[in-house]
Amino acid sequence: xxxxxxxxxxxxxxxxxxxxxxxxxxxxxxxxxxxxxxxxxxxxxxxxxxxxxxxxxxxxxxxxxxxxxxxxxxxxxxxxxxxxxxxxxxxxxxxxxxxxxxxxxxxxxxxxxxxxxxxxxxxxxxxxxxxxxxxxxxxxxxxxxxxxxxxxxxxxxxxxxxxxxxxxxxxxxxxxxxxxxxxxxxxxxxxxxxxxxxxxxxxxxxxxxxxxxxxxxxxxxxxxxxxxxxxxxxxxxxxxxxxxxxxxxxxxxxxxxxx
Numbered sequence: 001x002x003x004x005x006x007x008x009x010x011x012x013x014x015x016x017x018x019x020x021x022x023x024x025x026x027x028x029x030x031x032x033x034x035x036x037x038x039x040x041x042x043x044x045x046x047x048x049x050x051x052x053x054x055x056x057x058x059x060x061x062x063x064x065x066x067x068x069x070x071x072x073x074x075x076x077x078x079x080x081x082x083x084x085x086x087x088x089x090x091x092x093x094x095x096x097x098x099x100x101x102x103x104x105x106x107x108x109x110x111x112x113x114x115x116x117x118x119x120x121x122x123x124x125x126x127x128x129x130x131x132x133x134x135x136x137x138x139x140x141x142x143x144x145x146x147x148x149x150x151x152x153x154x155x156x157x158x159x160x161x162x163x164x165x166x167x168x169x170x171x172x173x174x175x176x177x178x179x180x181x182x183x184x185x186x187x188x189x190x191x192x193x194x195x196x197x198x199x200x201x202x203x204x205x206x207x208x209x210x211x212x213x214x215x216x217x218x219x220x221x222x223x224x225x226x227x228x229x230x231x232x233x234x235x236x237x238x239x240x241x242x243x244x245x246x247x248x249x250x251x252x253x254x255x256x257x258x259x
Contacts, residue, residue: 005030006050006122007176011040011066012084013058017107021053024111025118037066044076048176051122052081054101056092064095071100075168078128080121139164140256143183145171145200146218147192151241155187158245159252171195175203182209185256188235190219201233214255218243 008025011034012018018033025031032047034040037058052070056063063083070076080102085092093104102121105114141164144155152167159165166181168174172194186204188197195203197217204210217238236255239248 007032007047008118009034009040009043009047009049009052011035011037011053011058011063012055014055017055021114024114028115029118037061037063040066041069045170046172046176048075048173048180049079050125051118052079053084053118054081055084056096057086064092064099067096067099067101078125080125082117082121140184141166141181142185142187142252143168143177143181144187144218145169145174145192145197146187146189147171148189151189151218155248158248162249163252171200174200178204178207178210183213185252186213186215187239187252188215188217190217190238197235198229198233201235205234216251216255 006029008029009032010018010021010025012021013035015035018035022031022033032043032049034043037054037060040052040054054063054066058066061069067081067083070079070081077100081100082103082105083093083096083101084105084107086107096104102124103117105117139162142155142159143166144152145168146152146155147169149169152169156165156167166177166183168177171189171192174195186200188200190197197219201215204213204215214237215235217235218241219238220241237251239251
């Protein structure tokens with residue numbers, strides 16, 4: 001499960017170009033095609049890509065507006081985005097790069113050029129990720145999963161001084177995220193739509209590196225039955241919401257230390 005191909009979301013409003021570029025990329029990468037920017041954001045609800053190829057000439061929300069929206073989202077901002085335009089436009093290129101695009105390509109282009117640009121930016125992204133991990137390697141990593149933004153915000157601000165904190169409001173994206181980060185402890189909300197905390201534990205344990213990573217449940221329903229099920233599935237502890245910050249820090253420190 002850990003050795004998978006890098007993921008690329010390919011967004012193009014022209015079906016012929018979409019199919020052609022998909023054929024170029026698919027032998028080397030896992031490609032998720034989208035024919036609109038709305039399709040892009042729908043795909044992002046279930047998949048965190050390593051790179052996005054984004055056509056700027058789209059109906060509705062165009063590529064520049066989609067790029068701005070992507071860069072405003074903390075969970076998506078670091079994904080490299082290559083803009084693709086139908087004509088050479090220095091103003092459009094300047095705008096795209098100023099908004100945070102990694103690159104700008106003008107059609108038509110060769111298959112070799114597309115593959116080289118993609119490869120180059122994936123290499124840069126890997127190096128950037130390795131640098132961040134190296135800078136943060138003195139801090140244990142926490143992944144908090146909860147569909148309540150206020151809870152995630154509270155956890156982030158309570159823990160960020162002592163830990164590298166990742167927050168995930170969409171539990172269905174857990175498996176993809178675990179291809180990219182290696183938490184030292186999980187905080188899982190018990191009651192969430194689509195996938196609840198109980199559903200996430202088997203996904204976590206399916207990764208060899210997380211067979212024994214501590215899992216703490218966050219729950220407003222700390223009943224004996226719920227706690228028993230959580231422990232049976234491999235959780236090591238639970239915290240009742242609304243949580244006491246001191247108890248949160250104390251339990252995390254205990255279980256990261258192996259207590």
